[in-house]
Amino acid sequence: MSLAETTAAPATRNMAKFAYAVPVIGFALIAVFPYIAGPHYTILMFSAMGFAIALFGLNLLFGFTGLLPFGHAMFLAIGAYTAAYLTAAKYMSLELILLTAAAAAIVIAIPVGLLCIRYIKIYFGMLTLAFSMLLYSFLFKFYKITGGDEGLRIKMPTPSLFDLSKHDTITILTGPLYYYVFGLMLVLALIMWRIVDSPFGLGLRAIRENEQKAKYLGVNVQRYRLVAFVVAGVYGALGGVIVAIPVGLADPSLAYWVQSGNLVFMLLLGGYTNFFGPVLGAVLFIFFQDQLMSYTEYWRLTFGVLLAVIVIFFPNGLMAVIDRRRWWST
């Protein structure tokens, strides 16, 4: 049972029949995308799915718990560097890489989270930013361990489901691996839906609305926040692995604060008030950026204006414009 369900007016409850329409159409488009677009755009969609996975985690913190981390890109870097280390050591299994990235994210997110969740609002954002910059400067400066500013190469990992040995990189990225990542995104979205639709998810929303009241109702605020932080970290690292595969490189800029800002930008673009906002935001950001960069070198100016317009006039994001019903609201 979701909060939206209990509070929806009768008129909107009837609309729940079509609640699946927008996400189903959206996911169907992503599924047939390799058949209607060229390899360049398909690989872009591949990265967008990676970002969407990371954003599902980010939205658990921002949309559901009301905490805005300004250093979440740290987990992208953790995922990417895990992939780099493992493929360099000849562990090519994608499942192993994903599991190790998740484990690494948990190991790092627990102590970092324990410190960060003691604060809320702007202080939470600043502390996460400080930790991500700590990781960034480590990755940037310790050349021998991390490859410094050149980063580390990531070889193409192989999922155990398919035999990819006789394909070239582009065929893999636009074919079997594309659908592997698509499936991964669907599974992770489903898991995230189970999380936010559970009593735990309701507890997070209660914390977002009113921390004091949530506490009186028996919600262990700090523990809930910590679990949300760790889950968000795991999603971030899994997204980081996927994002880094088509690039073939893990470099420190993944952990830079501007990257964290871009993550929040994507989330806001898609809409943090909708469960599927992350997917829309990631796809729009990646494709819009690609198109703009081919027309003009001044894409940041356009993006800055776009972000300003969204923040001022459409703070709920585009998903809220497309789908006004409250069924998927956070």
Add this chain to the structure above:
Amino acid sequence: MLSSVNILVGGAFHAAVLFLVACGLQIVFGVQKIVNLACGSFYAIGAYFGITALALAFQMHVPVFGYIPVLVGSGLLLAAFLGPVVERVLRFIYHRDEHFQLLLTFAFVLMFEDIIRIIWGASPRQTENIYQVFGEFHLASGMTIPAYNLIVIAVAIALSLVLGWFLQRTRFGKIVRATAENAAMCEALCIDVSRVYMVVFTLGVALGTTGGALVVPATAASLDMGVELIVDAFAVVVIGGLGSMPGALVGALIVGFVRAAAISIYPEFEVLAIYVLVIAVLILRPRGLLGKAI
């Protein structure tokens, strides 16, 4: 001995510039409760504008002692244009959640990076041998200190004294501090709070642009100098305490000297050391060394 003098002078120079930019961050946060990520961008655009102003001064045969007033003046002039415009856009979201205010300033970071690129191009810019024109001091032990570094430190001290006088002694300064304390009450007392906000934000921009203009004779202006500086300025305000001016001074000195020491002793720890310090402060004393209770 040589390295310790280098650390002292280099650290103080960096601290002086950081202090100016951090003051801009502090005054905007103190009064408007907005963490202005764009303050680094104002610093960068101030640097580029300073180079242009110096080139003009060069053509008009301004004498050497006129360079510093030209740089400071260019910073103030630029802020007088930029401040009110940016503040007007921020005014849309004063009543909203602080997360959105932070994000709107991030939008300005993206915009200003390209505005600089459009006006001045992507390659780094430098002034021609202005740095040497000021000469250097020779110490007894044969070491030299560039005079320009000392001038910048002096100018930063002078500017901060003027700022302190403005906030503590003038009528408008008192109104600014009252608005920081309780904006709704000030509004009730017939104070034009939106005008106060505009002046304060412009002042914050001016501190950033002037800091940027003062640094260009010593270093080249580049596109990433803004996003890089905000990381340091941010460390300064967290260590010193958000919204506290004396905190900005203490924070700037700590960050300036730690960075200078790290560069000459163990370069790998340049940024790392500062962030370990930031995290330590946030954990042990989240309000910052001199900040008010959260």
